[in-house]
Amino acid sequence: MKQESSRVVKPIYEGTPPPSTPSYIPLSVFDKVTYDDHMAVIYAYRPPTPPNAALELGLRKALAVYREWAGRLGKNDDGDPAVIFLNDKGVRFVEASVDCTLDRVMPLKPSTSLLALHPSMKGVVELLQVQITRFTCGSMVVGFTANHLVADGQATSNFLVAWGQACRGLEIDPIPFHDRDIFSPRDPPRFEFQHRGAEFMTNKIKKDYASVDNIIRGDIVVHKVHFSSEFLTKLKAKASAKNGTTKSYSTFETLVAHLWRAVTKARSLGGFETTTLRISVNGRTRLNPRVPMEYFGNLVLWAFPSATAKDLIHEPLSYAAKLIHDAVSKVNNNYFKSFIDFANCKAEEEALIPTADANKSILFPNLEVHSWLRFPFYDVNFGGGCPYIFMPSYFPIEGCMFLLPSFFGDGSIDAFIPLFQENLASFKQICYSLD
Known part of the structure; x- marks a missing residue:
C-alpha cells in the first residue's frame, strides 16, 4: 500500500x-x-x-x-x-x-x-x-x-x-432534514418505561482496555457466513411452522434467532446463564408523527430480548423468533417518547451515562446486532456503476454481528460474526443446521 x-x-x-x-x-x-x-x-x-x-x-x-x-x-x-x-x-x-x-x-x-x-x-x-x-x-x-x-x-x-x-452531476435528492431540535419532552413528561439499564446506566465499571486489548482481540476471529435465499426461505418456514399463528416471522427475525441459538451453542453457555441481544430499532417510522427517512442524525434505540441458554437451545426456533419480534415491537412510539422525556429530564440530573460502549472488546454471553439490510449502500454510484462489494471494516468485538445484503442481489445475506477462536469450529459445524 x-x-x-x-x-x-x-x-x-x-x-x-x-x-x-x-x-x-x-x-x-x-x-x-x-x-x-x-x-x-x-x-x-x-x-x-x-x-x-x-x-x-x-x-x-x-x-x-x-x-x-x-x-x-x-x-x-x-x-x-x-x-x-x-x-x-x-x-x-x-x-x-x-x-x-x-x-x-x-x-x-x-x-x-x-x-x-x-x-x-x-x-x-x-x-x-x-x-x-x-x-x-x-x-x-x-x-x-x-x-x-x-x-x-x-x-x-x-x-x-x-x-x-x-x-455524476445530478441534483442531490432527497435533501436531508437537519432539524435536531424536534425531540422535545412532553409537558408534563411521562416516564412510561425503564430506561436505566437500557439506554443509560448509573456508573461504568472502569476497565483497562489497553492492557488486555492484544490478548482479547488476538483471540477473536471475524467469521463471514453467506446465507443463501434458499436457506433463508427454509429458515422462515421452520420458524413459522410452530408459532401457533398464521403470522410468519420476517427474514431478519428468523435469521437473528438462528444466529442467537447457534452462537449460544458454540459458546457452550451454562444452561441457566442468561444471554441478551441488543438490536437497533430505527425510530423514523415508529414515532408519531413520523420523522422523515431523510432525517440526518441518530434516531435509534434498542430492543433487548433475553433468554436462558437452556430455553434458547431446547425450545424451537420459533421461541427465539418470538422473543425478538415481541421485544422489537415494544420499541414503539410510546417507548421513543418516554425515552425523549427521560433523556431530557432525568439523565443529566442523575449523571447517567450511555450503556453503548465502543471500547468493549467482549460481549459474551450477549450479542449485538447491526442490521444494514435496508440501507441503500449498494446505490452508491460515483459514475462507473454500483459497487460489487460492500462490507464493514474489521471490527473484532466478540459477539458484535453485522448483517448486510450480499452483492449477488438475490435476497441472500452475509453475516459478519466475531467469535473467540475456540468457539469458531463448533459454530461452523452448526451455522447451516436447521435442527
Whole structure:
C-alpha cells in the first residue's frame, strides 16, 4: 500500500455561501446515547471508475448540503460539550495505490488487512474520512469512516448516495432534514418505561482496555457466513411452522434467532446463564408523527430480548423468533417518547451515562446486532456503476454481528460474526443446521 496524498477538503458552495460566523447544532438525545466512535465501511468498484478529482469535487458539493460532516465536535458558549460546529473545517481525503490487481486480495475477508483500505480511526478530529485506493487492474476501493455521534446508518447511507449523485452531476435528492431540535419532552413528561439499564446506566465499571486489548482481540476471529435465499426461505418456514399463528416471522427475525441459538451453542453457555441481544430499532417510522427517512442524525434505540441458554437451545426456533419480534415491537412510539422525556429530564440530573460502549472488546454471553439490510449502500454510484462489494471494516468485538445484503442481489445475506477462536469450529459445524 502506497499513500499518494492526504489532505483536508472543504465544502464548495454554489450560490450564496453560509454566514462566515460558525454556528453550531446541539447533539440530540439520540446522538448522545449512541457510540462515541468512528465506523468504517469498504466499497469495491470494477473499472471503469471516475478519476479522484471527480470524487473529490463530488464530495465537496455533497458536504455543502451535509455541512455537519465538515464541522467539528466541541463545546458551546455555555460549556455544553455536545455540539457540532458548522465551521467548514473539512474532511480527510486520502489517495492510495496498490501495486497489484484487486483479484489478488479478493475476496475481501474480515481481517486486519482491511484496516489499510481506510484512514485510521484513532485520535481523529475530522468527523468523516475517505480513502480512494487504486489497483493496477483499474479497480477502485473506497474506504469511508464516519463519527457515529453525527449520524446513524440510515443517515450515513443517505449521504453516501448523495455523494454519488454529486459526482455524476445530478441534483442531490432527497435533501436531508437537519432539524435536531424536534425531540422535545412532553409537558408534563411521562416516564412510561425503564430506561436505566437500557439506554443509560448509573456508573461504568472502569476497565483497562489497553492492557488486555492484544490478548482479547488476538483471540477473536471475524467469521463471514453467506446465507443463501434458499436457506433463508427454509429458515422462515421452520420458524413459522410452530408459532401457533398464521403470522410468519420476517427474514431478519428468523435469521437473528438462528444466529442467537447457534452462537449460544458454540459458546457452550451454562444452561441457566442468561444471554441478551441488543438490536437497533430505527425510530423514523415508529414515532408519531413520523420523522422523515431523510432525517440526518441518530434516531435509534434498542430492543433487548433475553433468554436462558437452556430455553434458547431446547425450545424451537420459533421461541427465539418470538422473543425478538415481541421485544422489537415494544420499541414503539410510546417507548421513543418516554425515552425523549427521560433523556431530557432525568439523565443529566442523575449523571447517567450511555450503556453503548465502543471500547468493549467482549460481549459474551450477549450479542449485538447491526442490521444494514435496508440501507441503500449498494446505490452508491460515483459514475462507473454500483459497487460489487460492500462490507464493514474489521471490527473484532466478540459477539458484535453485522448483517448486510450480499452483492449477488438475490435476497441472500452475509453475516459478519466475531467469535473467540475456540468457539469458531463448533459454530461452523452448526451455522447451516436447521435442527
